[in-house]
Every structure is written in C-alpha cells, then in structure tokens.
Amino acid sequence: MNKTKTGMMAVFAVMLMLATLAVALVPAGESEAVTDSGSPANYQDAKMWVLGNANGDTKINADDKSVITSKIGTPVTEAPMCDADHNGSITADDVTFVESLIDGTADYCYYYNVDGTICKFTFYDKINTIALHRCVVRSATILANFDTDVTIVGMDSAPYGEVEFNVSANYPGCVNVGVLKEISKENCATYYHDYQEALTDTGLVIMVGTIGYYLPNLEDWAVEYGFQVVRIPTWEHHPTEGLLTTAYLFAGCGNSNGPGDGDCWQHAQKYADWAFGILDKIKAKSTTIPEADRLKVLGVYTTTKNYEHVNHTRGPGSGDYENFADAGGNNIATRFGPGSKADWTMENIASYCGDLDILILMSTNCFSTNAFNVTEDMKELTEKMDGYVKKGCKVYAMSWALNGAPFTVQMVYYAKIFMPNDTALQAELPTMEQAWAKYLELIGWNSRTDISLDIQKVCSDVNAPGVTTMDPNSSGGGSINMTLVGGVAAAAVIIIAIIAFAFMRKK
Structure with missing residues (x-):
C-alpha cells in the first residue's frame, strides 16, 4: 500500500471517528428524572x-x-x-x-411564610381578611373566590403613582375601608375592633408581604390584639406555592371535614395542578441549559410617565431574578448590584448591556383603570428604549402585575421568549391566549372583572414598530439550537468522509 493510500485511509478513519463523535454529541432526548x-x-x-x-x-x-x-x-x-x-x-x-x-380535628398548623419563617396558624370557621398591599389584595381576592367564608377587606381609591386604584371596581366581594397606606399599633386596634365580628369562631387575618418591606412590628401587635398575620409570596419567588399554602390555611375554615377539604381547597387544587403542570415543565427544561447557552436577559420596572429613568433593575432576591432563571434566561441584573437597584437611566442600562439579547420593560402603573393610556405609554417607552440597546436586542413590554396567580401566565411568556428554539417545550406550552383563558376560568373571573388583567394582556403583546421581535405564540430567534447544529455537523462530516473514500478508491 503506497503512502498516498495510507494517508487517505488515515484521513478516512479520522473522519469516521469525528462523524461518530458528532452524532454522539447530539442529545438523544431528556431521560426521565429520578424522583x-x-x-x-x-x-x-x-x-x-x-x-x-x-x-x-x-x-x-x-x-x-x-x-x-x-x-x-x-x-x-x-x-x-x-x-x-x-x-x-x-x-x-x-x-x-x-x-x-x-x-379535621386539628385546631392549628405550622407553615413557612414568604420570609422562610415557621409560623402558627389557628383555624377558624370564618375569616375576615385585611390585605395591606395591592399585590396581596390580588392574591387574597382569588382565595375569597375559592371560599365564600373568607371576606376580603381591601383598599379603596388608593393612589398608586399617578393613577388611581379602586378596589371595589376591580375586585368583586371586597369590603371598602378607605385607604390603608399606613398602619400603626393604634389603628391595628381600630381595624381589629371594626372587622372582628362578635363570634368566637371568627378570625381576623391581616395579609401582607415580606417583613423586609412591610410592617416589621405587625406580628407583635397581632399578639396584643388577637389577629393573625399571614405573609405570602406575591411577586417574590414561589408565588404559586404561597397561594396554595394560604389556601390550605383558609380551607381549614368552615369545613366540617377538616383542613384541606371543601370547595375552597378543591378549587385551589385545580389551580395548583394546572400551574405546577406548566411550571414543572418549564423548569425541567431550563435546568438542562448551560449558563453559556442561555439568552442574556434583563427585566426593569418603569413608571411609564418618566421616560428618562428605569426605576428598578431586579437582582437576586427580587423574585423576577429567580423567575427569569427558572424560565431559561441568563439574568444579568447582578451587573447593577446584588439586589433591586433604583433610578437607572436608559443610557446607564445600555452601557451595562452591550451584549443583551432581551430587555423586558415592566410597567409599574399596572393598577391603572385606564388600560389604553398605559398601553400607549408603554409603546412609546419601548420605542425610546430601542434607541439605546444594541442592534438585534429584542425589547418587550409587559405589566408588573403578573404576580400571584397570574404568575403562571408570566412564566409561559418568559419560556416562549427565552427558550424559543426548544420545539418540544414550545409544543407542550399553551399559547398566551390559552394560558390567559385557563387562568381566568380557574380563578372564577371573567376577562373584564379586573381591569389590570386587561392591561397585562395588552402590554404583554406590545413591541415597538421596527424592532425585531418574536411572536411568543411561535418559535424562532434567540439562541442557537445545538441539537440542529450537531446534526448538521455530523451530516457534513459523513459527506466529506464519503467523498474522501470515493477519491481514495479512484487512486
């Protein structure tokens, strides 16, 4: 055998090995997780x-x-x-x-709250609830829809930025008690005496967010006046877990067969089964994506009337940071600091984000009763932001109010734009329209009940004219599909090997 043929045989052997390696590197599908x-x-x-x-x-x-x-x-x-x-x-x-x-013989249970603190909850046959923040009101009223024995005492005409938020207009079944912007030890006593019925089987619950943001002394006042405090995740990480946990606490009220029984709990279970069915699929896929292969994403909260400042970048602990990662994104918010950072201009954002793939603008005026104005503001802001980000960076607008129960719809949206080329996942996920319809069905509202839901839906579809964007109901754009690349590479190597072999035979 001459040197030419020996060399060609060696080349052929190497090519075959490369072809085998390329094929081996193509993922063969996700194996079942060991539970x-x-x-x-x-x-x-x-x-x-x-x-x-x-x-x-x-x-x-x-x-x-x-x-x-x-x-x-x-x-x-x-x-x-x-x-x-x-x-x-x-x-x-x-x-x-x-x-x-x-x-159903237990009088109480223990649970973890939003701050990771183990708390005791005493079951009552009937609950009156004061929700001290608009995001908490949203989750609380969902629980009220699950259980008629839970009465929500909400805020009425509370100002939020430059808009008005009206509980009675937006949430059915709420009892208006005026503006509850602030609460002190003294007016805790007032609320307690005004809304605690004279029945021994009735409990007053004040629902509020994390202790780092809201009323760190509230639990001390609760001991003195006899009400209970429930701090639940709303926009923080794990809002679905928080909602289901709180539903369990409330389901202990008015159910003869004990906690976890009755219409409230069954309704909450249906919601949880749907939500976790989607969230588990998204997280299972996202955990298989190496950090280097993830799209670089950033979410910022903005007041739509101030175009020069993007109020908050959302770092670790904010909820959005962790949710972006769960949905397959590489959240670069840590470039702005360890937590939620405020008052960044659009120029500042752009200077830190030269390699950004997706920017999501979140309207904090999500509780406005004028959906059209907020939507138009977000369109204008999106167009302005397009002038600052790199060419090819996709700019999306949505509403901050996708928290609590709507969180599942938010995660569907994130997964569609963060993992667009995962065709198997995209085929399993509902369209945005389907996700909204199912969400509204499960919580028992129609699409016009909560005006801010309309704003969220409209804002989630807003993109600036001229900006290259992806329809979240379709696939395309985004990171390279490594399975496809591996397959093409393998095919190319095999073709070259065949050509080389044919050339060698001629020799």
Whole structure:
C-alpha cells in the first residue's frame, strides 16, 4: 500500500471517528428524572409549605404519614417538612399530628411564610381578611373566590403613582375601608375592633408581604390584639406555592371535614395542578441549559410617565431574578448590584448591556383603570428604549402585575421568549391566549372583572414598530439550537468522509 493510500485511509478513519463523535454529541432526548420518594431537604422544594406535607406535593394525606414514619429519628434539618408539630424532632407524634390534620380535628398548623419563617396558624370557621398591599389584595381576592367564608377587606381609591386604584371596581366581594397606606399599633386596634365580628369562631387575618418591606412590628401587635398575620409570596419567588399554602390555611375554615377539604381547597387544587403542570415543565427544561447557552436577559420596572429613568433593575432576591432563571434566561441584573437597584437611566442600562439579547420593560402603573393610556405609554417607552440597546436586542413590554396567580401566565411568556428554539417545550406550552383563558376560568373571573388583567394582556403583546421581535405564540430567534447544529455537523462530516473514500478508491 503506497503512502498516498495510507494517508487517505488515515484521513478516512479520522473522519469516521469525528462523524461518530458528532452524532454522539447530539442529545438523544431528556431521560426521565429520578424522583426521591422521601422528603425534600428544603421547604422551597415543596409545592405547599405546611409542615406535615412530608413528600412535598400539593396536599397532606396518608402518603405523608408513611414518609414521616420512615423518617422518624432523622434530623429535622434533613427533612424539615416531616416535623409536623414543630417541636424540633421527627417522632411518632408528628404522624399523630398529621392524622389530626387529615381528619379535621386539628385546631392549628405550622407553615413557612414568604420570609422562610415557621409560623402558627389557628383555624377558624370564618375569616375576615385585611390585605395591606395591592399585590396581596390580588392574591387574597382569588382565595375569597375559592371560599365564600373568607371576606376580603381591601383598599379603596388608593393612589398608586399617578393613577388611581379602586378596589371595589376591580375586585368583586371586597369590603371598602378607605385607604390603608399606613398602619400603626393604634389603628391595628381600630381595624381589629371594626372587622372582628362578635363570634368566637371568627378570625381576623391581616395579609401582607415580606417583613423586609412591610410592617416589621405587625406580628407583635397581632399578639396584643388577637389577629393573625399571614405573609405570602406575591411577586417574590414561589408565588404559586404561597397561594396554595394560604389556601390550605383558609380551607381549614368552615369545613366540617377538616383542613384541606371543601370547595375552597378543591378549587385551589385545580389551580395548583394546572400551574405546577406548566411550571414543572418549564423548569425541567431550563435546568438542562448551560449558563453559556442561555439568552442574556434583563427585566426593569418603569413608571411609564418618566421616560428618562428605569426605576428598578431586579437582582437576586427580587423574585423576577429567580423567575427569569427558572424560565431559561441568563439574568444579568447582578451587573447593577446584588439586589433591586433604583433610578437607572436608559443610557446607564445600555452601557451595562452591550451584549443583551432581551430587555423586558415592566410597567409599574399596572393598577391603572385606564388600560389604553398605559398601553400607549408603554409603546412609546419601548420605542425610546430601542434607541439605546444594541442592534438585534429584542425589547418587550409587559405589566408588573403578573404576580400571584397570574404568575403562571408570566412564566409561559418568559419560556416562549427565552427558550424559543426548544420545539418540544414550545409544543407542550399553551399559547398566551390559552394560558390567559385557563387562568381566568380557574380563578372564577371573567376577562373584564379586573381591569389590570386587561392591561397585562395588552402590554404583554406590545413591541415597538421596527424592532425585531418574536411572536411568543411561535418559535424562532434567540439562541442557537445545538441539537440542529450537531446534526448538521455530523451530516457534513459523513459527506466529506464519503467523498474522501470515493477519491481514495479512484487512486
């Protein structure tokens, strides 16, 4: 065999090896995740944060008794959800306590709140609720729709920026109590006496957000005046878990068969099954994407009347930061600092974001009763922002009010624009129209009940004329599809090898 043929054979062998390697590198599909039948080591990995939900699913039942029994003697730090009675150890008493939750004889339960604090909640047959922030009002009224024994006491005509927010117009079933912008120890007593009915089986609950933002002394006042405080995630990370947890607490009210039973709980379960069905799919896909292959994304909150300043970049701990990552994006907000940073101009944003792929502008005037004006403002701001970002960066506008229950719709939107080339995922996700329709069906509202929902829907579709954008109901754009690249590369190598082999045979 001459040197030419030997060399060609060597080249051919190398090409065949490259072809085999290229084919091997093409993902063959996602293998099924190995599930642990035990208990989550972190409460945030559970779908409902009530202690005793030992296996971390959406309900407490006999399955949790089995898990707790298998974990008796295990350190609480390794299985925190198994310590149902919150005494610092996992024993047979926890099994007994879970039995009382299941059969409805329990008078109370323990749960994790938005701050990761374990709190006690006493069950009552009827609840009156004061929600002290518009985002909390939104989630609270959803729970009220789930259960007629929960009365929401909301804010009426509370100013929000340059717009007016009217509870009675936007939320059915709310009791108007005037503007609740501030609350002190003294007016806590007033609210308590005004809205606590003279029935011993009635409880007053004040719903509010994280202790870092709202009323750090509220729990102390609650002890003095006898009401309960429930701090739930709304825009923070895990709003669906927070909503389901709070539904469980409220479902202990007015249900003869005990906590977790009755229309309230069944309705909340239907919502949770739908929401987690979508969220789990999105997160499972996003966790397979290396950081280097993710689109670089940034979300900023803006008041639509001030075009020169983008109020907040949303860093770690803001909720949006974590949600972007869960939806497959590489959130670059950390370039602006460790947390939520305010008062950045559009020039500032652009100077930090020369490699940005997607910019999402979120309107903080989402509670306006004038959807048309806010939508027009967002169109104008999007056009202005297009002049600052790099060519090819997609600019989207949406509403900040996609929190609480609408969070699931928000995550569908993110997944569609952050992972556009994952055709399998895109085929599994509902369209935006389908997601909105299902959400409204499950919470029992029609599309005109909450005006801010209309704003969210309209703003989510706003893009500046002339900006290259992607229809979130279709695929295309974004990062390179590595499966396709691998397949093309493999095919190219094989073709070259065939040509080389034919050339060698001629020799």
